[in-house]
Amino acid sequence: MKKTRRVVVASLIALLVILGGIVGGVTYYRHAAQPVVRDRVARVRTRANSSTSRQASSQPKPRKNVVQAAVTSDRIPLSKWQKQSTPVQLPILMYHDIGQGNTLMMPADQLKNQLTWLKQAGYYELTPAEAYTVLSENKVPQAKIVWITFDDGYRSMYTTGLPLFKATNSRVTINEISGSVGSNWNLTAEMIKTMQQNNVDFASHTVSHLELNKLPNARQQMELTNSRQTLAQITGTAPNTIAYPVGRYNVVTLQYAKAAGYQMGLTTTPGLAAASQGMYALHRVRVNPGQTQAGFLNLVQHGY
Ligand SMILES: [Zn+2]
Structure with missing residues (x-):
């Protein structure tokens, strides 16, 4: 046992x-x-x-994961940027409204295609701060770069644009007319804040969208200074860029833009932007509706 x-x-x-x-x-x-x-x-x-x-340097390939990537984490840190031996030429795309009707209106489906083509071609979309670094320091985060700007702050930026920018994971800048904030065709302060939280950047397009070269000096100064202050109050960040209404400016405008605290001024002179144009007289690339993929990418690359 x-x-x-x-x-x-x-x-x-x-x-x-x-x-x-x-x-x-x-x-x-x-x-x-x-x-x-x-x-x-x-x-x-x-x-x-x-x-x-x-x-950036090879053939574009369609990628499905582009849409899912988080916008906030896709910035290339400055430590990885490369100094260039020749002056950088930057495509600053110029859009206005989203919709149909005239050449200033880009149909939503076409805009979505263009933003998708940029991604597929390997373009990195700059913020205004990054664009300033590109032009002032002649440094780039990668070979293919672009700065996408929309003038005027149409209501369509919020209703159609924001969902589209999120879906394509696109980084864009809106040049806002500060005196039009809250009017029925423009963005409200709340819309601007929401868009900013979703990684849309804002720059100034003056207070009242008048042709600056036709204004008395004091009024020019007010248009540049007050719009920057108003946008800073809404967004919490004073914009570093002024886009001149209808691209009009004179010698005084350039001085006042600098004095108001802007680092860059955008014109409507067609072509790629370069520091040699002057930081307050940068050229832009107008995008008209009806572009083919090849035509659009050629426009972005060469500026015409
Ligand atoms: Zn405008």
Whole structure:
């Protein structure tokens, strides 16, 4: 009897040791396996990122994951930007309203195509601050860069534009007429704040959208200074850029723009922007409706 009990006890102990070993092994495996899985995810992400930068110099490939990527994390840190040996030429695209009717209105489906083509071609869309760094320091985050601007702050920027910018993960700047904020055709302060929270940038397009070169000096100064202040009150950030209404300016405008605190002035003179034009007289590329993919990408690349 005693012997049998001892065998049973010994068997139980052996069983416990085996069970303990199994549980311990599984636990160890699970803990050890996790970093491997995490590492694999990280590597996949890295590969996805490097394929993004590779696209800058290789053939454009349609990518599905563009839409899902988070806007806030897609900025290329300044430490990775490269100083260029020749002066950078920057396409600053100029749009106005979204819709149909005239050449200043871009139909939503066409705009969506154009924003998608830019992504597929590997373009990196700049913020106003990044655009300033490009032109003032002659540095670029990658080979293909573009700055997308919309003038006037039409209501369509919020109703049609914002969902579209989010869907295509596009970074754009709206040149807002500060005196029109809240009017029925323009954006409200709340809309501007919502858009800003969704990574839309804002620049000034003066207070009342008058042709600056035709105004007395004091009025010019007011248009430039007050619009910057008003936009700073709404967004919390004083804009670094002024887009001159109808592209009109004179020598005084350039001086007042600088004195008001702007770092850049945008005109409607057609072509790619370059620092040699003067930081307060930068050229832009007007995008008209009816573009083919090849025609649009050619326009972005060459500015005409
Ligand atoms: Zn305008």
